[in-house]
Amino acid sequence: MNSIVVKNLYKTYAGALQPTLQGLSFSFPEGKIVGLLGPNGAGKTTTISILCGIVKASSGEVTVCGLSQDASHREQxxxxxGIVPQQIALFPQLTAYENLVYFGNLYGLKGKSLRGKILDYLEAFGLEKAAHKEVIKFSGGMKRRTNIIAAILHDPELLILDEPTAGVDVQSRSMILRFLREYNAKGNSVLYTSHLLEEAQQICDEVVIMDEGKVLVQGEPGILIQTLNECRNLEDVFLHYTGEAVRD
Amino acid sequence: MLRLLATLRKEWFLLTRDKAGLALLFIMPVVLITVMAVIQDAPFKDYQEVKFDILTVDNDQGRLAKHIKEGLSASGQFNIIDTLNGEVLTQAVALKKVNDGDYKIAIVIPKGATANIVSNANSIVNNLVQRMGMSSQLPVKEKQDSLNVWIYFDPAAKKTFKSAIHQSLDNFLTQVETNMLLERIQMQLKSKDSTAQDSFPAIQLKAVGLKEVATTTDHKQIDVVSNSVQHNVPAWSIFAMFFIVIPIAGNMIREREDGSLLRMKLIPGSYLAILAGKMLFFVGICVVQFYLMILVGIYLLPLMGLPKLVLGHDHIASFATAVSIGFAATAYGILVGTLFKTPNQALNFGAISIVILSAIGGIWIPLEIMPEHIQMFGRMSPLSWGLDAINDIYLRGGNLWKILPDIGRLIGLSLAMLGIAAWVEKRRIA
Structure with missing residues (x-):
């Protein structure tokens, strides 16, 4: 079964002259790590927002884990x-533990099982000593790691991450990438966006390169690099398809 | 239920860690109410409890002057001053003192005023008796024109104050004139009835009097007058409760900015339960604020020489009003937090709008003394609905039934504001 199917997706925001998405289509099977790559303004965040149900598409179809992303299936x-937004979507004045208990409660989790799960994840992400520290006092990397834990408390089949390693140090990035591999190894799917193409080449089974609201190319990084003679790495492939022009 | 309880717990943690927010919610209103009750105490007492010094120049030395001085003293509102530095007050000194603003009022009783009244009474009696076919020769002097009791006011004195003094003096003059006339009639009647001179009854003119009784809805007597505490404590409590718009709007905008709102929306389940938890928490804060202010009115303000706040008979109605005001204030906070994009915008709009709504809604000064066209707008302010309900309970002895229209309006407005906020939020998704 496909983890995500996006068919002919269009989105024009109210008051915008140009559509943000113009017939976007891609899909990928379960159990893969897929990178959604594109320059600034390509439409990555809009695509993720539509997948999550927080933005409505103007037209097109979206299926997530076999469920249509419409009003009747939105809750399912x-x-x-699980969504890891680009923002640190946590309450800064609460401790990491309090944040995770709150979001766990919202997922309907409670009691010993929730507390045990939170402590396990905090340990796995190297945050056990900072569990009772307010998030506002965390470093960027600690916030990113806590942000990921908040999205996986309910054991989602599909994890969507919007630039999860932006602004973090090498150690935190390495820990996050290692976690994504482990999470994927359990049979879960991962869709993530990043501007760090070396990282995407290293971790992704497949990449979707998009620009101006359309998919330019989709495939395994290694194969894409081999297909284009002049390309030595994923960054070359990316520049080949999206061009050298600087984006606003 | 878990979502609601978790949200209540989360809001509690957030509030208790925000020391400045706690001060804004609880300490500032206590200070505000105390300051407002103290500084507005004098204006409220103006014509009720404050005693004014009144300079009295007695050029008459007769019965009129004596009666005016006794009458003013007996009213309890005036200290009669007829000597300054051991010297009998003259018209020139009194005028200067009032002009200099040292005293608010001076009255000058002209020479011959009593004699003039006596002469006038004698003239009326002579006329009456002669018309009855009898003879009367009470002494009458030639009528003196333009004989007036002069009143000098401080130019800064209020119109209502001048009017009250004018009416009082006019009343004393009439009383003296009437009494003298009645005495002379009685005297003449006695002189014509030689058989029962000692047992002749005194003429009692006052057959119907006036008695003031406060009316209440449930006919229970409430011994309360509107004073500074009775107005300011409920009024500024409502103002403080509505100021919760600032922490709520700030809280909502921060949640939107830091992405926690996004995460809450990404989690399955109704966002309404989260919003209900948030509302319940802030309504609870408003109710706590309200009762804290009530305690200030009952226990703290009397320590400062102010009257004690008197509550009505129906405490359930009072609680229902506090909850309704809290609900309206919270809903307004949610609307402002939804409409505005930055905390600065919300803070400025929220604060200014509450100040305007409170000013026209009778929080600063009672609505009844405002111009009629302002009263019309004032009655549209939710703060005035809240204050009206509280006054109904505390001053008019009202019950839940009596305040139902006011709390109905508060709840109706709250639901409308929440509806608009939901509509705006829904449009954002589209």
């Missing part, structure tokens, strides 16, 4: 999906 889709 939310259950199978």
């Amino acid at each position: 889709v939310k259950r199978v999906m």
